[in-house]
Amino acid sequence: MCGIVAYIGQQDAYPILISGLRRLEYRGYDSSGVAVLNGDLQVYKKKGKVQDLVDHVGRERVKGNIGIGHTRWATHGKPNDINAHPHVSGNKRLSLIHNGIIENYITLKEALIKLGHTFESETDTEVLTHLIEEIQTRDNLPLDEAVRVSLTKVVGAYAIVVMDSENPDMLVAARKASPLVIGIGKDEFFVASDATPIIEHTKKVVYLNDEEIAVVKRDGTLSIKNIDNKLLTPFVQELNLEIESIEKGDFDTFMLKEIFEQPDSIRDCMRGRINSEEGWIKVGGVEKNLDKFLNARRIVIAACGTSWIAGLIGEYLFEELARISVEVEYASELRYRNPIIDDKDIVIALSQSGETADTLAALTLAKEKKATLYGIVNSVGSSIARLTDTGSYIHAGPEIGVASTKAFTGQITLLTMMAIYLGYEKGRIPRPYYIQLLKELENIPGKVKQILEKDAHIKYIAGEMKDATNALYLGRGYNFPIALEGALKLKEISYIHAEGYPAAEMKHGPIALIDENMPVIVIATNMSAHDKIISNIQEVKARKGKVIAIINEGDTKIKDIADYVIEIPATDEPLTPLLSVIPLQLLSYHIAVMRGCDVDQPRNLAKSVTVE
Numbered sequence: 001m002c003g004i005v006a007y008i009g010q011q012d013a014y015p016i017l018i019s020g021l022r023r024l025e026y027r028g029y030d031s032s033g034v035a036v037l038n039g040d041l042q043v044y045k046k047k048g049k050v051q052d053l054v055d056h057v058g059r060e061r062v063k064g065n066i067g068i069g070h071t072r073w074a075t076h077g078k079p080n081d082i083n084a085h086p087h088v089s090g091n092k093r094l095s096l097i098h099n100g101i102i103e104n105y106i107t108l109k110e111a112l113i114k115l116g117h118t119f120e121s122e123t124d125t126e127v128l129t130h131l132i133e134e135i136q137t138r139d140n141l142p143l144d145e146a147v148r149v150s151l152t153k154v155v156g157a158y159a160i161v162v163m164d165s166e167n168p169d170m171l172v173a174a175r176k177a178s179p180l181v182i183g184i185g186k187d188e189f190f191v192a193s194d195a196t197p198i199i200e201h202t203k204k205v206v207y208l209n210d211e212e213i214a215v216v217k218r219d220g221t222l223s224i225k226n227i228d229n230k231l232l233t234p235f236v237q238e239l240n241l242e243i244e245s246i247e248k249g250d251f252d253t254f255m256l257k258e259i260f261e262q263p264d265s266i267r268d269c270m271r272g273r274i275n276s277e278e279g280w281i282k283v284g285g286v287e288k289n290l291d292k293f294l295n296a297r298r299i300v301i302a303a304c305g306t307s308w309i310a311g312l313i314g315e316y317l318f319e320e321l322a323r324i325s326v327e328v329e330y331a332s333e334l335r336y337r338n339p340i341i342d343d344k345d346i347v348i349a350l351s352q353s354g355e356t357a358d359t360l361a362a363l364t365l366a367k368e369k370k371a372t373l374y375g376i377v378n379s380v381g382s383s384i385a386r387l388t389d390t391g392s393y394i395h396a397g398p399e400i401g402v403a404s405t406k407a408f409t410g411q412i413t414l415l416t417m418m419a420i421y422l423g424y425e426k427g428r429i430p431r432p433y434y435i436q437l438l439k440e441l442e443n444i445p446g447k448v449k450q451i452l453e454k455d456a457h458i459k460y461i462a463g464e465m466k467d468a469t470n471a472l473y474l475g476r477g478y479n480f481p482i483a484l485e486g487a488l489k490l491k492e493i494s495y496i497h498a499e500g501y502p503a504a505e506m507k508h509g510p511i512a513l514i515d516e517n518m519p520v521i522v523i524a525t526n527m528s529a530h531d532k533i534i535s536n537i538q539e540v541k542a543r544k545g546k547v548i549a550i551i552n553e554g555d556t557k558i559k560d561i562a563d564y565v566i567e568i569p570a571t572d573e574p575l576t577p578l579l580s581v582i583p584l585q586l587l588s589y590h591i592a593v594m595r596g597c598d599v600d601q602p603r604n605l606a607k608s609v610t611v612e
């Protein structure tokens with residue numbers, strides 16, 4: 001949610017900032033802006049995407065080798081040029097970029113107005129800029145100290161970078177609850193919300209921790225202190241990220257690339273964790289805490305968006321295979337209830353980014369209640385990975401398309417492995433079935449590949465569906481959450497209203513919507529519910545609905561009654577979600593493209609929601 005990037009060194013800052021902003025655009029794209037210092041402070045801001053900013057700057061050459069840039073997902077104030085970052089202090093000396101929310105900005109603003117400050121924008125960020133200016137001039141403080149003192153007065157979340165026109169050889173960066181990473185080059189530094197703008201310049205990085213303030217200087221020095229003014233030793237790490245993984249390659253969009261990466265990303269998630277020949281499966285974080293898992297009163301899964309849907313599949317898996325009671329909670333709801341959680345519970349946070357504000361807050365609450373915290377995260381080193389007691393990475397690689405695809409299948413793969421492992425350890429899964437599940441899990445990447453080969457057929461069906469205004473997705477058992485995910489994918493990228501429903505619940509409401517214009521996508525690959533789902537299809541057909549069914553290869557019963565079918569390889573029932581979601585991802589993708597939508601950056605959404 002909002003991307004920030006900054007540069008200080010010997011090179012021209014502007015091109016570095018723009019290419020960094022393009023990499024970070026997935027975090028928000030309501031407006032963008034840059035400020036570059038070259039004697040004078042040059043500020044350019046524009047509503048819209050980074051390309052709109054580039055067009056606005058035009059051929060004008062922005063010179064200077066220190067600068068800051070921002071791409072915004074609007075919280076306080078409309079997405080327009082004025083509310084775009086960077087924001088500039090009243091004395092025009094400081095410029096600042098910010099990701100997060102300053103919760104007490106109204107109080108601070110009122111106090112600053114009394115001191116004579118006037119504001120141009122509606123943003124909380126401009127207030128912070130003026131606060132730093134006020135403290136810097138009032139107490140005649142160096143910039144880093146003015147930033148530190150100001151942040152002691154701030155309530156909320158922030159990742160900021162501040163530039164001072166009177167100190168053109170330094171930048172000050174700070175974070176609390178919003179990510180920030182510093183790239184270390186030769187006599188140059190890069191600061192960004194994540195490593196993607198940095199990787200092409202250097203692999204040496206320092207991740208800032210909460211309430212830390214960093215000063216980077218053109219002479220190559222980096223110093224970090226905390227908000228209590230204690231000097232800290234920077235922990236320099238080597239980035240384990242390749243540039244190809246954050247580029248589209250031969251694909252038109254990141255989303256399509258990520259859909260097609262799933263045979264590999266699922267395999268990467270399983271790598272070193274399963275071996276059917278030798279008959280073992282292990283998940284490090286669970287192995288180390290096996291007693292806790294085996295004796296847990298229950299597991300609470302907290303997540304948002306697509307990750308929450310993966311959590312629902314986790315519930316089916318853990319309850320059926322391991323007989324552990326599970327509750328799946330929207331993190332945003334859990335955090336504001338007074339949930340009954342204690343030290344006998346395990347709270348699993350599912351998050352692609354590891355930075356989702358509500359999920360982090362739910363974990364913090366669970367920590368206060370002494371639960372064991374387990375993180376299932378994609379983004380290495382992220383806040384959730386650091387806050388949890390233990391956990392597992394899904395190793396899906398960077399996911400850049402805003403709509404989650406390969407992270408979702410990674411999360412399900414991991415939850416499946418955990419459930420099988422625990423179920424076997426608890427003696428709930430007999431050895432032959434255990435071995436069968438392991439073998440079948442190893443077959444999943446190959447089967448995903450077979451489904452991807454049906455892309456042309458799925459695209460054809462997308463063409464038949466593209467003009468719909470509503471769509472209904474139905475599934476039962478393991479495929480009910482997949483119905484939810486299919487509907488979510490369609491609405492977020494194609495803006496067609498869609499609902500996912502347990503197939504049997506259709507009679508209690510959605511059936512009223514069905515007519516000849518309503519496509520109904522039925523996910524019918526779990527055989528235990530097969531006859532029942534056939535009845536549901538008949539109910540839809542009786543009302544002239546158009547049925548698109550996802551079926552197992554050779555399922556003639558449904559093929560005979562559905563309008564369109566997508567046949568996919570059969571698998572063991574607990575593993576069906578890993579396969580049945582793939583055609584739904586492609587279906588949404590093609591529909592969105594046919595409708596002229598920007599699939600990688602759907603309107604109003606952001607990849608990483610770091611505000612509540």
Ligand code: G6P
Nearest residue numbers: 304305306307351352353356404
């Ligand atoms: C946003 C994204 C979704 C994602 C959700 C949760 O809404 O657009 O794709 O599922 O956040 O994000 P997380 O990083 O916690 O999985």
